[in-house]
């Protein structure tokens with residue numbers, strides 16, 4: 001938000017809310033000046049990004065822009081500089097498994113499922129840290145209802161699933177862990193158009209249930225159509241950000257990412 005927008009909104013927050021402006025809620029994730037280097041190569045060069053409760057945020061950019069690197073920094077899987085706050089506290093020094101326990105869940109590109117476990121075992125692994133044991137069976141049934149193919153394949157090894165089925169399993173497993181922030185890395189990658197539709201239905205449904213989502217996609221059109229707001233990452237830097245609807249109509253976005 002620019003200083004002038006802040007000045008315009010600040011004196012009359014109630015009026016802004018009545019007009020449909022969401023009230024300012026503490027962000028679930030706040031990133032400031034994030035940078036990451038591989039050896040001497042700067043892959044992420046000081047990005048700022050914020051996710052507020054319930055938001056679906058698209059992070060779009062070309063190959064090598066630094067999208068996956070940013071996600072891996074957020075999950076604590078590689079060294080980073082700058083500031084990352086999750087649920088109001090710094091993630092500096094917090095191991096990935098602890099962030100996962102606190103609900104910060106990533107579905108990586110390439111899915112990250114356990115290929116030598118069955119589909120059902122994978123889904124239960126998603127819930128392993130949960131204490132509400134009775135609810136787990138209910139949620140498992142819910143996932144099978146959403147993804148009938150996973151029910152059919154429940155006792156098969158996950159490694160034998162098709163690419164699209166593995167993506168469904170990765171999503172369903174992530175949802176079994178009751179995420180408080182879901183990071184999705186290229187969920188449409190390598191899927192048929194029908195599978196992409198299905199996965200995006202599930203993403204929109206999860207968002208509608210209030211799960212904050214950071215969606216990394218090369219498919220800018222799909223991502224921006226689903227998202228509330230978006231950020232454009234180019235060579236490790238954020239070059240544009242704003243409401244997804246505005247980015248969809250931005251000539252620079254249309255030329256660079258929508259093939260116009």
Ligand code: ATP
Pocket residue numbers: 038041043061062063064065066067068069070218
């Ligand atoms: P894509 O859409 O192709 O997955 P991306 O936006 O996710 O791209 P990153 O994977 O974050 O991009 O890569 C950002 C830059 O960092 C690229 O130049 C890449 O070559 C480099 N990079 C990524 N991982 C490593 C690594 N382990 N070691 C060295 N360089 C890396």
